[in-house]
Amino acid sequence: MILHEKADQAQALLTETGLDCWLTFARETELHPDPGIEQVVGANVVRNSAFLFGSGGERVAIVANFDTSAIRAKGVFREVIGYDEDVRGPLLDALRRLDPRTIGLNYSSDDVTADGLTHGQWQLLQQLLSGTPYLDRLTSAAPLLARLRGRKTPTEVDRIRRAVAVTEQIVGQITAQIRPGVSERDLAVFVHARFAERNVPPAWAAEGCPIVNCGPSSDVGHTYPSPTIRVEPGHLVHIDLGVRLEGYCSDLQRMWYVRRPGESAPPADVQRAFDTVVRAIDAAAALLRPGVRGFEVDAAARTVVVEAGYPEFKHGLGHGLGRAVHDGGAMLGPRWACYGRNVDTVIEAGNVFTLELGILTDSGLVGLEEDVRVTPAGCEFLSDRQRALVLV
Numbered sequence: 001m002i003l004h005e006k007a008d009q010a011q012a013l014l015t016e017t018g019l020d021c022w023l024t025f026a027r028e029t030e031l032h033p034d035p036g037i038e039q040v041v042g043a044n045v046v047r048n049s050a051f052l053f054g055s056g057g058e059r060v061a062i063v064a065n066f067d068t069s070a071i072r073a074k075g076v077f078r079e080v081i082g083y084d085e086d087v088r089g090p091l092l093d094a095l096r097r098l099d100p101r102t103i104g105l106n107y108s109s110d111d112v113t114a115d116g117l118t119h120g121q122w123q124l125l126q127q128l129l130s131g132t133p134y135l136d137r138l139t140s141a142a143p144l145l146a147r148l149r150g151r152k153t154p155t156e157v158d159r160i161r162r163a164v165a166v167t168e169q170i171v172g173q174i175t176a177q178i179r180p181g182v183s184e185r186d187l188a189v190f191v192h193a194r195f196a197e198r199n200v201p202p203a204w205a206a207e208g209c210p211i212v213n214c215g216p217s218s219d220v221g222h223t224y225p226s227p228t229i230r231v232e233p234g235h236l237v238h239i240d241l242g243v244r245l246e247g248y249c250s251d252l253q254r255m256w257y258v259r260r261p262g263e264s265a266p267p268a269d270v271q272r273a274f275d276t277v278v279r280a281i282d283a284a285a286a287l288l289r290p291g292v293r294g295f296e297v298d299a300a301a302r303t304v305v306v307e308a309g310y311p312e313f314k315h316g317l318g319h320g321l322g323r324a325v326h327d328g329g330a331m332l333g334p335r336w337a338c339y340g341r342n343v344d345t346v347i348e349a350g351n352v353f354t355l356e357l358g359i360l361t362d363s364g365l366v367g368l369e370e371d372v373r374v375t376p377a378g379c380e381f382l383s384d385r386q387r388a389l390v391l392v
Contacts (some may be wrong), residue, residue, distance in 0.1 A: 113328025
């Protein structure tokens with residue numbers, strides 16, 4: 001069971017990250033999901049709840065009495081304590097028994113998947129711990145959460161791999177639908193029908209999954225398929241899509257070129273842009289291995305694009321992939337302020353990333369995205385790479 005795999009990982013990570021205790025403090029988690037809850041608890045709670053992992057192997061859950069049954073059923077916590085009126089008493093009792101020198105909380109200015117503690121809960125926790133020695137022992141658990149989320153277990157990798165395989169099956173059905181007169185919205189509707197056939201939800205909000213771009217007039221980025229922009233001869237068709245399978249995501253971008261009458265190949269500028277994108281992904285994949293930092297992998301791809309005479313792409317090369325399509329932790333991106341310290345994170349075996357970038361041409365966007373796993377030896381592609389434009 002993945003919850004137990006991740007709980008065992010978390011226990012080991014306490015020592016590795018210098019924490020004596022990891023405390024997830026949350027309430028009404030259906031309204032305010034916390035990354036820690038998703039990783040190691042697996043059930044929603046209503047009242048103020050505390051989930052503690054101790055460096056000595058302790059696992060303590062303190063929840064409202066009416067939430068104890070659901071927490072016990074998951075089998076992660078060795079001790080489940082219920083309360084009716086106030087969490088303070090049982091929380092302080094647990095901390096006295098553990099007596100941790102450092103207590104990690106779920107907050108981060110860089111990594112959204114490590115930033116589950118709300119400001120209100122932070123203020124409440126300060127009130128609960130007022131007058132105790134534990135208030136001065138609080139620190140961020142972001143390093144633990146980043147590694148916990150980033151180091152995918154074999155079970156997690158298997159789910160991502162199968163999500164990728166389903167996505168590639170759907171991609172294989174799209175080519176026959178691409179023809180002059182078909183709108184971006186038409187192609188999106190077709191993809192949604194394929195999701196429904198396989199009983200898989202999209203990896204992100206359905207309104208924008210898939211992203212569909214037909215030709216040079218289409219808005220690029222996180223946009224919605226247009227009902228009025230239609231495929232024409234000479235257009236590039238770019239589709240960005242993913243599915244969620246058993247809680248884990250895929251994220252791929254694929255390309256087609258619609259030939260004009262008499263054309264047997266894409267125009268030279270389109271082919272050159274496509275080849276540059278492929279080479280940039282090659283360069284990143286060749287460098288991606290344990291021990292390098294995210295910004296270094298991004299730079300390898302970015303250099304290929306710039307040296308080919310194109311503007312640098314205005315986004316990071318790749319993001320983590322897993323429970324979320326943007327899964328947090330280490331990021332493959334440039335050292336821009338918006339990415340914080342995530343791009344300085346050291347890459348580890350078990351990380352799963354996307355490798356993605358695009359180049360604009362007069363025929364539309366050339367964009368590719370592949371899903372990869374970091375192994376002890378380097379980089380494994382989980383997707384069947386696209387190395388040639390599909391001609392329609």
